[in-house]
Amino acid sequence: MSTVLLNNGKLVLPDRVIPNGEVIIENGMITLAGRLSHHYGRSADIIIDAQGGFILPGFIDTHSDAIEKELEPRPGAYFTTEVAFSELEKKLAGQGITTMYHSFSLAGAQYGVRADQVAAKCIRAIVGMARDYASIRNKIHLRFEVTNFEAVDIIQDLITEGAVDLLSFMDHTPGQGQYPTVEDYRRYLEKTYHLPLDEIGEILALKEQGRMKAGECVVRLSQEARAAGVPLASHDDDSADSISYYQQHGVTLSEFPINLPTAAAARRAGVDVSVGAPNIVRGGSTGKGMKAIDAITAGSANILCSDYYPPSMLHAVFLLADQTISISEAVAMATTAPAKALHLKDVGSLEEGKCGDVIIVRKRNNTPVVTNTIVGGIPVYGMNYRVTLPEDRAEQSAC
Incomplete structure (x- = not known):
């Protein structure tokens, strides 16, 4: 070399x-x-x-949905995994991201890239391509909707195959977390997927059915992941109780806590806290979540990720360095902190x-x-x- x-x-x-x-x-x-x-x-x-x-140091992005947007840039407009992966890698290299955790959601969708079998097929394809021919370091962040009990066997197979590098638990059931009311969740489905009212009703009913099995799913998958050495994360925590519950099951990273007290509780408990770089760049959440800058200023967040917009990593780092913390501290949030949190010993610092x-x-x-x-x-x-x-x-x- x-x-x-x-x-x-x-x-x-x-x-x-x-x-x-x-x-x-x-x-x-x-x-x-x-x-x-x-x-x-x-x-x-x-x-x-x-x-x-x-x-x-090259940035380490622990959570990005960008691959989903590359596979399906418009609802119903699909591109092959080979095309999506190849084109996204070039963009990521130009954005300073040298280790990417491509985030796939197994959310029980009936169509699109969030349908369980479709997501699993894409994950396997990317793992194979990244092993043979890649410009950056590509990893898989599998996001599991805890009410989607039908996906548990699929996820277990992927973990056994070594195709999962980070597993996170999501709960988008209305009434807590990111969607405090049913109306909040209904508006999200209408805006994102343009679904008719009868389909939205079916989704809500399935979520309520799955909620009864959610605890069992978390126990089963957390045991599988820990046995395989796969780090665990929780998503959209809204209380100290949520932090405590998931920590008992081996979770060491809280992604996008909804409010500052929850973020602070996570850090006190020794849990890493990740906030979205777009939140920094735009000046706030797209939903009802806290301002990420408030958590960083309070010392209640230590990791940046790009969430849905990879270019935001670079801009968030320099905005933080200009306005809030030192350049070394800002860079660490995108490099050394995620490397330590996800046990990456060979990258993250110069x-x-x-x-x-x-x-x-x-x-x-x-x-x-x-x-x-x-x-x-x-x-x-x-x-x-x-x-x-x-x-x-x-x-x-x-x-």
Whole structure:
């Protein structure tokens, strides 16, 4: 493998920023991260000049529905898993995401990518493709709707096959969590799936039926996951009791707690708390959830994920660094914290002995852009911008 030198940048480490820093990657591993010219004349096959930008660890995205949108960008408009996976990977590399937990929901849908068998087929296809030919690190986050008892056997098979890297428990039954009333859930179904009233009624009835078996499903799948070493998460927790319940079943990560007291309770209990980067960038939740910035400011959230919009990871990190916390702390929320939470020992920071997953970020009119992405010492993305000097703009050529 080639030796890669990234230099002339602001090197962001977990505890400090080194100006004029550099990173050397040899045989896919970081062998040096420090000040410019500390490599003592070692030669490099590839030299990438950061041009004063930031040198960061590649982002680790623990939750993103982007693959579902790539597979079905419009209701009923499907693309093959091969096309969706290939195109999404290119986008993710350009957004600085070097480890992606593709989120698939087994929610008992009758159609679309959230139908149980469809989701399982896509998961198996992605696992196979990622094993053979990939530019970034691809993992599977399987989201289980706890009322969907018919999916338990499918999930057990996927865990046994080693196709699941993170399992989360969701409960979208009206009356708690993200949908405090039946009307809230009904509006969600109408807006998202454009369903007629009779179908919405059937879904609500099935959820009530499944609620009676939800506890049994959680017990069974949590035992399977823990035996296989698969980390567990809960979703949309709305109380300390919810945190406690899932923690008893091995959950160590709470995703998108609904309110600040719940997020605080999770952190006090030693549970990691993940909030959505789009919430940071947009200034709030799309629903009735808390503002993510409030949880971060209070020290009640430690992980960022992209939720439904992968580009938001990069922008949330730099917004936080500009307004709330240090750049090292903001970067850690997208790198070292998720790596620690999900037991990823080889990625997440720019330290000797870690895998060479590195990105370069530069500001373009105050907006951060990824110009280079390296995964395991292999450059997988590079972007150059055409620059026109002010005095030349009046006489631009056709090129």
